[in-house]
Amino acid sequence: MNIHGQARTTPKIRAGIKASQGRMTLEEAAAHFNVSRATILKWRQRDRFEDRSHRPHQLQTALTPVQEAVVVLLRRSLLLTVDDLLVVVREFIKPTMGRSSLLRLLERHQVNRLQDLYAEQSGETEQPKPKTFKDYQPGYLHVDLKYLPQMPNDPQKRYLRVAIDRATRWVYLEIVNDKRARTTAAFLKRVHQHCPVNIRIILTDNGKEFTDRFTANGEREPTGKQAFDQVCTGLTIEHRLIPLRHPQTNGMVERFNGRIAQLTRTTYFANATEMETALKQYLRLYNHHMVQRNLGHQTPIQALKDWQRKQPELFNRRVYDHSGLDI
Numbered sequence: 001m002n003i004h005g006q007a008r009t010t011p012k013i014r015a016g017i018k019a020s021q022g023r024m025t026l027e028e029a030a031a032h033f034n035v036s037r038a039t040i041l042k043w044r045q046r047d048r049f050e051d052r053s054h055r056p057h058q059l060q061t062a063l064t065p066v067q068e069a070v071v072v073l074l075r076r077s078l079l080l081t082v083d084d085l086l087v088v089v090r091e092f093i094k095p096t097m098g099r100s101s102l103l104r105l106l107e108r109h110q111v112n113r114l115q116d117l118y119a120e121q122s123g124e125t126e127q128p129k130p131k132t133f134k135d136y137q138p139g140y141l142h143v144d145l146k147y148l149p150q151m152p153n154d155p156q157k158r159y160l161r162v163a164i165d166r167a168t169r170w171v172y173l174e175i176v177n178d179k180r181a182r183t184t185a186a187f188l189k190r191v192h193q194h195c196p197v198n199i200r201i202i203l204t205d206n207g208k209e210f211t212d213r214f215t216a217n218g219e220r221e222p223t224g225k226q227a228f229d230q231v232c233t234g235l236t237i238e239h240r241l242i243p244l245r246h247p248q249t250n251g252m253v254e255r256f257n258g259r260i261a262q263l264t265r266t267t268y269f270a271n272a273t274e275m276e277t278a279l280k281q282y283l284r285l286y287n288h289h290m291v292q293r294n295l296g297h298q299t300p301i302q303a304l305k306d307w308q309r310k311q312p313e314l315f316n317r318r319v320y321d322h323s324g325l326d327i
Contacts, residue, residue: 004051009035014049062101067093068109071102075111079118082106087258095265138307138314139200140166141191142253145179145209149264151272158272160260160279161187164253165197168303169292171256173283175276184209185227192235196304196319201238204228211241259286288321 003011013033020029021044029040043049063071070093075085082102089097106112146160161184162173172191176183192199204210212226232239263282269275287300295303304319 002050002053007051009033009039009043011049014043014046017043018046018049020044061105062097063094063105068105071105072109072111075106076117079114081114083255087254090258090261136167137311138165138167138170138197138304141195141199141202142166143188143191143202143204143210144253144257145184145207146257146260148175148275151269151275154272156272158275160257162253162256162260163187163191163195164256165195165300166203166252168197168300168307169252169295170195170197170300170304171283171286173279175272175279179207179209181209181227185231188228188231188235192237196308196315196317198314198316199235199237201240202232203240203242206241211239213241256286 009017017029017033017035017040020032020040024032026037026040030037033040061068071085071089074080074088080088082099086097086099086102089102103112111117141163143161143163146162148158148160150157156177159176159179160173161176162171164171172194174187174190176187188202206213210228212223212229229239231237260279260282263278264275267278269278289299291297291299298306301319301321305321308315308319
């Protein structure tokens, strides 16, 4: 039986209220059962004594039924995490979609537990726990490129280069004017200079600016002449590529790019200089002030400092939190 947690009456009392009809007046019943006249009226008119659902008769949903069906299909077929799915929804379905709204949608359609979906597809009752980003040490960086909005009366195209550490969410970014391999290789050198952690692994997509291991005809051996691969080799960094047609593998940097997209979409910039200044300010805010649940409610800099205390051999310099006093 469905009984509200804060209900003042029990099913037995409600049955007594129903039975008192014709034997007691409203005032007498209210005094006898120590409830209001409205409560007496309500339970005298009912034949069942459980509480009705508080759910609205018509739900106010963020997406249309067709859009919800598409989201559920993506969740089931690609087994995307909530954050990865949110990036896809904002990019292709609804730019203003909120994370809480997406969670409620998944719960309504009973696809909120990835573990159940894994078991459903594999036929296994138990799914081995996947390795999470928390299980990795600092030094595993995701790198990606993002197109920036073009400024009014400015023909120059601009791109955002982003590198994010998998374990600590520390980010380094730059604005560049082209996406050539040579420019991308130079960006990696600057990441190596600024990153306080010894970089062991770089994960990128299969774009020509990152590698020549893939062509339109399929996989082939690297030539060893691609600029980004050469820099990785020179810095003794392992260069890994995401699987073909699986961009969600690089979902961490895609989620950060989603934050940048929201910033550029909701802010007016008179020129490219203003945009670059805003992005640099956001980078400082993100690294030093934005507490993240996945980091145990720490900022990326605080996470770096914790790792340095535990495993200083992973670092090439001391990490400073310039936004506050270091003790």
